[in-house]
Each structure stands twice: as structure tokens, then as C-alpha cells.
Amino acid sequence: MDVLDANRSKPLEGGASFSLGNRLFRVVWMAAWLVLCRFTPPPLHGWRRLVLRLFGADVAHGARVHASVRIWHPRNLSLGANTLIGPGAILYNQGHIRIGARAVVSQRAHVCASSHDVRSADFQLILRPITIGAGCWIAAEAFVGPGVTIGDGAVLAARGALFSDADPQTIYRGNPAEAVRSRQG
Template structure:
């Protein structure tokens, strides 16, 4: 499955946002995940990582993607080392989602890399990549919106909704998310 172009409307004619080939590949992906991964226990994380890689995801070492996670398009997913994607998380990656090493996306969090052009009468899809830096935490049931970059070490508190970039080593909360406070650097970090 080919990754999609960032920041561009996927259809200029009012037709489907995705080609038939893309839709068939995603149907194969969804069937594969349902039949071969969705029921697996937590220790089979290596098996789930293999399935994601077979469908084009780029995963670092020791990634833990829970069986109940929803990944829309594996070819638009890149995870660094030691990334945890918690139970029920949704990676709605019509656009590219990149998550840096040692980051956590907690249970039922939602990361969304697309939106719609509200000035277009057909509301055509516009993909906008999301970048979550290293050592970040997207807490339970939080939402990271299209085009957002979370700087290294930033935190989005539970049920927060982030629509603008997050500064490095800063905590955010609320809807829309606002800065709460600076986050202390761990010893040995620059």
C-alpha cells in the first residue's frame, strides 16, 4: 500500500478520496488484523508487529501495539524504538503518523492525520501528517489532531484535545489543550 501525499486533497473531482486499489488493500489489511491479530494476547506483540510490517509499517525495536488498536493504513505509520500503543487506541492515519522512540499512546487515545476542506462543496479529504516526538505521552482518551507536532518529551493529559503544536518538555490538558506546565528533564538528558 502506497503512503498518501501530505497536505493535499485526495480527490479533485468529487469522486472517491482513494483509489480502488487503495480501498482493496485496506480491506485486506482489516481482514488480516481481524483474523490474525485482534484476538491475540499481549505477549504476541512480535506477531502483531510482523503483520504491521508486512502491510508497510515501519517499526523500531520492541514496539508494543495492542491487539485492540485500530490502524487505518499501515504504510502511513512509523514507530521508533520502545513505542507503546495502548488498548483501544485509534491511529487514523490517512496521512502519515510518526511516533518517536520511548513514546506512549495510551488506551482509547485517538491520533488523526486527516481533515476535510471546508471551503470545498464536496468536503474533500486533506491529509495532514502528525508527528509525536520521542519520549512523549498521549494519555487515555486524548485526541491529537491533523497536522500537529508534539515536541520531544511533551505530554497531552487524559481526554485532552490538541489542535496546535506542543512545545518540547511541556504538559498540556483540556479541550482545546492549553499549556499546563513545563515537564522536568530526566537526568542525563540535554
């Protein structure tokens, strides 16, 4: 993903964390989303799917992405069939984010697929992919941290913060999120 060596690029001193090509692509991407999608009415999900695909996202049929969603890099995004990404959600996908079919990422939720090496004096950027399984629900204003895998059908309650893997069909809440009960009973 064109991550530069922080020891050489010195991002803490104003240097870049990504290659010039990556940064130029993101400028074009952000401008395109702003002009082509940001102010489109809610029913135009098909149009937004098309724009995402044109910029390299893997978007299945029926996926719905609201106009106010922020996506850092479409090439690092996979959305399953009939997935919903709600208004104001942030997909900070420096690393890859894969969201399964029929999953919901609610309004203003934040999914973050990168972190920094705290042992590095230069805080080297580390990409840590996230997988959200089929039928999951990431509720309003929840946070999914780097490297997390969420099993099919799991739920992260509103404003919950998940930093470790989540079992399938399990409801989590709190910060840090803890399992509350099974979704089955």
C-alpha cells in the same frame, strides 16, 4: 496517497475518497489484522510487529501495539523503538503518523492525520501528517488533531484535545489543550 478529487468523485454522494487500489489494500489489511492479530494475547507484540511490517509499517524493535488498536493504513505508520500503543487506541492515519522512541499512546486515545477543506463544497479530503516526538505521553482518551507536531517529552493529559503544535517537555491539558507547566519542574 491516492486521494481522489472530491469535485469529481463526489464522496458526499457516495463516491470514494481514495483509489480502488487503496480501498482494496485496506480491506485486505483489516481482514488480516482481524484474523491474525485482533484476538492475540497481550504478550504477542512481536507477532503484531511482524504483521504490521508485512503490510508496510515502519516499526522499530521493541515497539508494542496492543491487539485492540485500530490502524487505518499501516504504510502510513512509523513507530520508534520501545513505543507503546495502548488498548483501543485509534491511529486514523490516512496521512502519515510518526511516533518517536519510548512514546506512549494510552488506551482509547485518538490520533487523526486528516481533515476536510471546509471551503470546498465537496469537503475535499486533506492529509495532514502528525509527528509525536520521542518520550511523549498521549494519555487516555486524548485526541491529537491533523497536522500537529508534538515536541520530545511533551504530555497530553487524559481527554485533552490538541489541535496545534506542542512544545517539548511541556504538559498540556483541556479542550482545546493548553500548556500547564514544564515537565522539568
